[in-house]
Amino acid sequence: MKLLFAICTTLFITLQAAGQNQLAIIAGPQATTSKYVVLGKDQKSTMKYGFQAGATMKVPFENRLFFSPAAFYSMKGYKVKFTDFAAPPDINAIDNNTTIHSFELAALLQYDFGSSPSHFFIKGGPSLDFQLFGKETFNLKNGSSISRNMTWSPADYGRYSANLLAQIGYESNSGFLIFAQYSFGATSINNADFGPSIRHRVYGISIGKYLKKKNIIIDTRNKE
Numbered sequence: 001m002k003l004l005f006a007i008c009t010t011l012f013i014t015l016q017a018a019g020q021n022q023l024a025i026i027a028g029p030q031a032t033t034s035k036y037v038v039l040g041k042d043q044k045s046t047m048k049y050g051f052q053a054g055a056t057m058k059v060p061f062e063n064r065l066f067f068s069p070a071a072f073y074s075m076k077g078y079k080v081k082f083t084d085f086a087a088p089p090d091i092n093a094i095d096n097n098t099t100i101h102s103f104e105l106a107a108l109l110q111y112d113f114g115s116s117p118s119h120f121f122i123k124g125g126p127s128l129d130f131q132l133f134g135k136e137t138f139n140l141k142n143g144s145s146i147s148r149n150m151t152w153s154p155a156d157y158g159r160y161s162a163n164l165l166a167q168i169g170y171e172s173n174s175g176f177l178i179f180a181q182y183s184f185g186a187t188s189i190n191n192a193d194f195g196p197s198i199r200h201r202v203y204g205i206s207i208g209k210y211l212k213k214k215n216i217i218i219d220t221r222n223k224e
Contacts, residue, residue, distance in 0.1 A: 020060055022210050024177060026072065027053035030204030034078035035185065037197040038086045048099070050075030052204060058110060068110040068123055076100045076200055077134075086196050088156050090146070093138040098150065100134035100189075106165055117173035122166075129161040129200070131189060158191040163200060175210035 029051050036043040054072020061067050077099040089096050106127035113120045134150035134157075152159045164186055169179025185199030 022058040022212070024056050024058070024175075024208045024210045025054075026056055026070075026177075026206045026208035027051065028204055028206030030074070030076075030181075030202050032076040032078065032200065032202045034080065035197070035199040035201060036078065036080045038082065038084040041084050043080050043082055043084070043196070045078050045080040048077040048079060048097075050077060050099075052104075052206065054104075056108075056208070058210075061109070064112040064115060066110040066112070068108040068125075070104075070106040070108060070127075072104055072106075074102050074104050074129075074202070076102055076202060078198075086192075086194065088151070088190065088192055088195060089136055089138045090140065092140045092142070094141055096136055096138040098134055098136045100150070101132045103130045103132055104128070104163070105130075108165060108167070112171075118171065120168070120170050121179075122168050123179070124166045125164075126186075127163045127165050127183070129163055129185075129189075131157065131159045131161070154191050156190075156192055158189050161189045161200065162186045163202075175212075177208045177210070178206070179208075180205050 029049065031047045032050055033045050033047045036045045052072050052074040054070060056068055056070040059067040059069075079095070079097045081095045082093060085091050085093065104127050106125060108123045108125035110121050110123045131152065135147070136150050137145065137147040139145050150157050164184045165181060167179045167181045169177055171177045181202070181204045183200060183202035185201060188197045188199055190196055190198045
């Protein structure tokens with residue numbers, strides 16, 4: 001994990017040092033849940049609340065299109081009630097309440113609606129999620145309750161998952177930005193054979209600030 005953080009830090013420093021690249025700090029609240037399926041049947045999953053915080057960049061690519069990598073901490077989780085049963089968490093569990101702390105790397109493309117310094121934008125692309133640690137609390141059929149740290153292994157929960165992110169937001173001339181984000185879990189965080197399919201769903205709103213605002217001038221002249 002230390003190597004991962006070192007690689008991310010080096011990448012951001014390298015990109016920030018080049019030309020008109022811009023670095024922004026972002027943070028905001030989010031509502032999280034899961035698409036939880038056991039034996040082909042959807043289980044009732046409800047929202048929990050968390051937040052995300054990290055950094056994003058804006059790297060000129062072509063005209064109003066930009067490469068926008070991001071690295072951020074994300075607190076996720078879900079509450080689920082079972083009508084069908086599987087492990088994890090336990091074959092006798094009737095529900096589960098989880099809180100998951102994760103680190104996410106995203107490779108997004110940003111399109112600006114306009115060439116003026118203040119404008120709306122959209123972003124989209126994939127991300128890789130690293131589940132750092134988590135806790136789950138669930139009740140059993142016999143009426144007892146269990147609270148424990150989540151277990152990450154090939155036969156339990158998986159540490160890695162892939163997501164698809166979509167954002168729509170606004171950047172101001174002064175360097176502030178605000179955006180709404182939706183994250184769709186493309187892969188399950190369960191590794192156990194015959195276990196449930198658990199895919200993250202995240203809805204969030206974040207604000208941010210470019211550390212050193214640079215007005216990018218877009219050349220719209222015809223090129224011969």
